[in-house]
Amino acid sequence: MxxxxxxxxxxxxxxxxxxxxxxxxxxxxxxxxxxxxxxxxxxxxxxxxxxxxxxxxxxxxxxxxxxxxxxxxxxxxxxxxxxxxxxxxxxxxxxxxxxxxxxxxxxxxxxxxxxxxxxxxxxxxxxxxxxxxxxxxxxxxxxxxxxxxxxxxxxxxxxxxxxxxxxxxxxxATVAPPSPVEAREPDAEALAGIAALLAEAERPVLVLGSDVWMDGAAEAARACAEELRLPVIANGQGRGILPAGHELLATRARSRAFGQADLVIVAGTPLDFRLGYGLFGGRDGAPLARVVHLADASSQLATHMQTAGSASGDLSLVFAGLADAAGKAGVSPKRYAPWVASLAEAARAAVAGDAELLASDADPIHPMRIYGELNPLLADDAIVIGDGGDFVSYAGKYIEPRRPGGWLDPGPYGCLGTGLGYAIAARLARPSSQVVLLLGDGAAGFSLMDVDTLVRHKLPVVMICGNNGAWGLEKHPMQMLYGYDVAADLQPECRYDQVVKALGGDGELVRKPSEIAPALQRAFASEVPYLVNIATDPQIAYPRNTTGV
CATH class of the missing domain: 3.40.50.970 (Thiamin diphosphate (ThDP)-binding fold, Pyr/PP domains)
Structure with missing residues (x-):
């Protein structure tokens, strides 16, 4: 008091x-x-x-x-x-x-x-x-x-x-510490019903979203997935709950996982456009999958579609209760072994198929080459921040956090300009970790002036700008729709690095693939706000699928 x-x-x-x-x-x-x-x-x-x-x-x-x-x-x-x-x-x-x-x-x-x-x-x-x-x-x-x-x-x-x-x-005023939050017990019958669905399923998928991390349920979610041998797709801050390379992490086999699943359990994230509005399955003749929604509060459960089951409450208790209910329902992890193996093989094939572009010597630079050079430089506790469209979409696919709480993006609202604020917070919250901010050149225009804040408060951050001189997320779709584009071009090779220098930081412009790795190494060693401004091929568009899954 x-x-x-x-x-x-x-x-x-x-x-x-x-x-x-x-x-x-x-x-x-x-x-x-x-x-x-x-x-x-x-x-x-x-x-x-x-x-x-x-x-x-x-x-x-x-x-x-x-x-x-x-x-x-x-x-x-x-x-x-x-x-x-x-x-x-x-x-x-x-x-x-x-x-x-x-x-x-x-x-x-x-x-x-x-x-x-x-x-x-x-x-x-x-x-x-x-x-x-x-x-x-x-x-x-x-x-x-x-x-x-x-x-x-x-x-x-x-x-x-x-x-x-x-x-x-x-x-x-008399000020006292806040009272502890009351436990939110999930409904046991609801969990038993979900366990029964797992007992019938042959191709289940578990989606872990941001609220799993925010509710402090990362360990419980991982334990549940590992005990039941459920393949996992990570979403938002759910990324890293299963670290990169984990045998159950199926993010790189996302299309097959969602297309062929017969049961999808979505935890801690809405059934929104990022997840095809909750419509899974239907690929290669498979029927639509049954969908289960788990949330930290009943207000977050999907109402736009009829789910096969749902439960809400403290997500640690939800996952622990689900694992217990699955045991009582006779769920056998061996039942899913062929499915898990097929997704692991699909993931390995996807990684192998990417190797050429991640090491591409194409000139102009292919955006994927940047991630091929960045990944080996990231520490286990690195915080990677995405603020952009096309360029950052590659990050979502090719950067896999090794720990939970290591990924920040704008989320479903899709608001550009989050980057500098997120970077400021990350450097203060995790002073000993690498902080890497990935910027599209469009996004850089929203907040780059706040490099001044990084400089004044002595907050070193490595910034990487994928600079294709365009609003790529709009330019290519408009060309596809109309055969032309307007209001989609930015200044080619704009010197955002010089803006950072003018504000008291440092940086450089990169035009050749061979220059990327040395520039990134200089940025990490600089101990100041440092922008690696990389001119990328404006003709390259991130390959999108319109279904969201």
């Missing part, structure tokens, strides 16, 4: 501290000065950025990496609205995040004060809760409510704004 006396900013910071917040991400604004004052007095780290969306992305990535809430503080009006896309990203990712906004003074409300805007209605559709603090005395309780709401499964962002005059006003 802590007794806090001061202004409302002091009480807000003390409550944030009690919820485990170590860093406040922000862009300076007078409406929120008392929060900065509270942070300085409390010893909380302040990281100031160059665009508000970066502050929110950094807070979100902190949550994704630490599995504790992140905190962003935005000044009133445009400060808040600049952060909306990042809040929406956290909403679709289920990331626990609190955004505290400034608000024009209550004493002047309605008279046209600077940056007067009623923010909560704008944020309500993309938050679990969006509200305004009642007065100075209520700020501590309101901030506590914001953090408790953001942290409760299903996790997500919460927005709270505070009138400027209330934030500056005297306030006292």
């Amino acid at each position: 802590r007794e806090i006396q001061g202004h409302a900013g002091d009480t807000a910071v003390a409550v944030a501290r009690a919820h485990g917040i170590e860093t406040m991400f922000t862009l300076s604004g007078g409406h929120v000065f008392p929060l900065y004052d509270g942070a300085v007095k409390d010893g909380m780290r302040l990281v100031d950025v160059r665009h508000e969306q970066t502050a929110v992305f950094a807070a979100e990535a902190t949550a994704k990496l630490t599995r504790r809430p992140g905190l962003a503080v935005l000044t009133a009006g445009p400060g808040v609205t600049n952060g909306v896309s990042a809040v929406a990203t956290a909403h679709f990712n289920g990331s626990p995040l609190v955004v505290i906004g400034g608000r024009a003074p209550a004493s002047r409300w309605g008279s046209g004060a600077l940056q007067e805007l009623d923010h909560p209605p704008l944020l309500a559709p993309v938050t679990k809760l969006a509200f305004t603090a009642g007065d100075a005395a209520s700020v501590a309780d309101d901030v506590d409510l914001a953090f408790r709401t953001a942290s409760a499964p299903h996790r997500g962002p919460v927005f709270l704004d505070v009138y400027m005059d209330h934030l500056f006003s005297p306030a006292t």
